[in-house]
Every structure is written in structure tokens, then in C-alpha cells.
Amino acid sequence: MPHITANGIELCYETHGNPRDETILLVMGLGAQLAHWPIEFVEALASKGYHVVRYDNRDIGLSQKMGDAKPPKLVWQLLRKRIGFPMAVPYTLRDMADDGIALLEALEIERAHVVGASMGGMIAQLMAIHHAERLLSLTSVMSTTGNPRLPQAEKRAIEALTAPLPSMEEEAVIEHGINIARNITGPGFPADPEARRKRVQALVQRSVYPPGLPRQLAAIIDDGDRRSRLAQVTTPTLVLHGEDDPLVKLEAGKDTAKHIPGAKLVTIPGWGHDLPLDLVDRMVDEITGHTRSVSTAQSVSA
Template identity: 50%
Template sequence: MTAITANGITIEYEDDGDPAAPPLLLVMGLGAQLTLWPIELVDALVARGFRVIRFDNRDIGLSTKFDRAGLPDLAQLVMAMMTGKVFAPPYTLSDMAADAVGLLDALRIPSAHVVGASMGGMIAQLIAADYPTRVRSLTSIMSTSGNPSLPPAKREALAVLTGRPMTADRDTIVAHGIKSAQVIGSPAYPYDLDRLRARVERDFDRSFSPTGAMRQMAAVLADGDRRERLRRITAPTTVIHGDADPLVPVEGGRDTAAAIPGADLVILPGMGHDLPLPLIDDIADAIAATAARAR
């Protein structure tokens, strides 16, 4: 375990690969710890010549929690968005992007290849848009542009995202975590149940912070439409999306790629809202190819 002070908070991170290799920053999604990045993907990226840095976003895992900010009223936030009123979340996705840049500062890394998944893709997009000199290349995975006209999540996927049991009972939370992963996961690449259970149990035991995920959700909702900001991105970019994603439909990936000048779009058949092991090499190859464009 490695903690460092960055952007005024404590950030937990892991650093793999040759310290002299080109740095690659992985930004994880909503309510997810750095451990959700498959170690097989980390190893594949290290094998492709990168120094791979993962970290816990604020309010999750072993990084600083913002419990003092209280619980956001997500229904009130949605209503404010619909009526054009201002509703300030406890923090913003831009704050989370500043955390990531602060981590690079703390590690004395002038610039890095940046890869984000889901909400992490949104954060990575903002890093590239707002800190262009810090981003060598951008890969946005199973994320979206915030365009309000895009298709919504499927009902069952939204239900497991918002229906976390109001308990800290380990067995109940683990069962819900397994169900959630199966509902939003890749239909062409179903989970090995024993491996999935071990992963969910490991993450629960590492840190359990359900209120942090709610504050992160408020940041996502408040960020709104990013398309104008995406048009400012100058780094070589690839957008990766599964065509079977029930949580962030593939139209979100297409719209993201359309908004970023010169972006490549890679659509993976049968992939849902996860990083299935059989596709690790495809994903790692796409990331490496994007980085090569920066050279």
C-alpha cells in the first residue's frame, strides 16, 4: 500500500513497471477501487513497455473520504438539472481530474498516457481537455460524452447501480456485488463465479464506502454535457466500447469519439460494462497503439 498527498488530499496508488518507462495513468470508475483494474491488464501494459499507475479516486478505497460533505440528494440534483436550476454537488468531476493531475505532480511526472473507464473515462476526458500538456494520449473506455439525448441505461442495469442494500452486512453486500457485475457484465464473456466472488470479497474487505459512491454519482450528474469541452482535446485519442454495454450504451462511445477531433473508435462485440479477461490483449493493444500515435 502506497499513499501520497496530492491536490490537498491523500491518494492511495499502485505503481507497476519500469520507473523509466513511459507513464500510463489508469483512472477507475464510479464507486470502484484501483483493484478493479484486472491485474492481467496491468501486466499486459507493463509488458508493452509502460509504467502503469493506478489509484483510488477521492471518496473510495483508501483515499481521502468526504463524509463530512454529507449525502447528496440525487433526486433533487436530477430535478435541478431538468429545470435548469443550479445544484452544487459536494465536489465535481473537474475536482477529481485535478486529483489525478495532482498525483502526477506528486510523482514528478510531467505528462502521461491517460486511460479511464466509465466515470474514469469522463475524468480522463476532462484531464485531456483542461490539462493538455499533461496528456500524451487518451483512451476512454465504456464512457460517454454526457449528451442528454443519448439512450439511457437499461432498466435492470440502472436498478443494480442505484439499488445497493442499505446495510454493511458483508454477505449481503457481496451478494449484491456479484449480481451487479453479472447484470452489467459482458454477455459474450460470462464471469467465472468463484473468481468474481473472490474479487468482490477482496474489495469489500479492503474498503467499504457506499456514501462515497453517492457523492461521486452527484459529480457525474452535475457535470452535464461535455461535448464542447471534448472538442478542445488535442491528444491522440481512442474510444473503446462494448456493443453489449447495458449501463452506458454503445451510442455513448460513438458520441464521444465523434466529439473528439481525430479520435479512433474501437467497438468490441459482446463486451458489456466490464473488462473481460479474453479481451485484455485487444484492449492493451488499442491503448498501446494510441500511445504510439503520440510518438
């Protein structure tokens, strides 16, 4: 699998489709690898005439690990933030956004449609805030503004996500991943247990790196409330959110669309905080409908 240096970081990435077509850059979420984007979803986007790039964020998957940075003590860092002191984080969400833009530069891609899921949506938002000239469009999927007044995640979902691994034995890690998936899936798109196990097993066999998660989580907390910054976004934006998301509640998607000028909000009943195969066609239709409308409008204005 290819690696490339971007923003001083070795990033692992994949490309699908014709590089002469418009690019869709996929940005994944907290502790998640590029392979969390289902290959069926990636190939469906490519079949619609797009060059699709997906990559591992820093500190996860097969990209460079920030092993010299100790995982932050999140309780202490939260206390510092609440009393008005800056958090001491190994890197920021802005750094991660810069990674994605630098990846486009390294691949000689001038502009791209950017699709980010969960933390990846936050990173994509920061790309639109700080690198608007590099984005054709933005799609923020099951993400949030960082507004502290939004409803909190359901207890079962946050406990599953943050539970420590009992051991690094493969079967224990697989069971841990299955428990996370079970607790963030929406009621409208239940997963086949055997298919879910195979998918989690493939992810575990690709890479397991627990220290990256608390460092990425610290970057999320440090970035805080983006509402005032999102008001500056001029990139055409689509917001996709599940109506039954137990981790990043529906109100967060509504808040995202509310604070990005002109954003379109699409909510889907029964969808949780995952990318179920039964939703691939719907998601691809929504995303490519958005990207095509943007490209058409830009062609007309030109």
C-alpha cells in the same frame, strides 16, 4: 499501500513497471476502486514497457473520504439542474480530474498516457480539456459525452448499480457486488461464477464505502453535457466501447468519438460494462498500439 497528498487530498495509489518508461495513468469509474483494474491488465501493460499508475479516486477505496459532506439528494439536485439552478455538490468531476493531474505532479511525472473507464473516462476527458499539456494520449473506455439525448441504461443494470445495500455484513455486500457484476457483463464474455465471487470478495475486503457513490454520481450529473468542450480536445484519442454495454450504451462511445477531433473508435461485440480477463490481451493491444503510434508521431515531429 502508498498514499500521497495531491490537490489537497490523500490519494492511495500503486505503481507497476519501470518508472523510467512512459507512464500510463489508469482512472477508475463510479464507486470503483483501483483494484477494479485487473492486475492481469496492469501487469500486461507494464510488460509492454510502460510505467503504470492506478489510484483510488477521492471518496472511495483507500483514498480520503469526504465524510463531512452529506450525500446529496439526487432527485432534488436533478430538479435544480433542470430548472436552471446550479447543483449543490460536494465536489465536481473537474476536481477529480485535478486530483489525477496533481497525483502525476506529486510523483514527478511530467506527462502521461491517460486511460479512463466509465466515470474515469469522463474524468480523463476533463484532463484532456483542462490539462492538455500533461497528456501524451487519451483512451476513453466505455464512457460518454454526457449528451442527454443518448439512450438510457438498461433497467436491470441501473437498478443493480443503485440498489441499496441490505446490510454491511460481508456476505451481503459480496452478493450485492456479484449482482452488479452479473447485470453489467456482456454476453460475449461470461464470467466464471467462482472466479467472480473471489474477485468481489477481495474488493469487499479491501474497502466498502457506500456514501462515496452518491457524491460521485452527483459530480457526474453536475458536469452535464461535455460535447462542446470535447471539441477543443487536441490530445490523440482512442475510444473503446462494448457493443453490448447495458449501462453506458454503445451510442455513447460513438458520440464520444464523434465529438473529439480525430478520435479513433474501436467497438467490440459481446463486451458489456466490465473488464473481463478474456479481453485483457485485446485491450492491451489496442491501448499500446495507440500509445506507441502517438509516441512515434511525436518523435518524428520533434
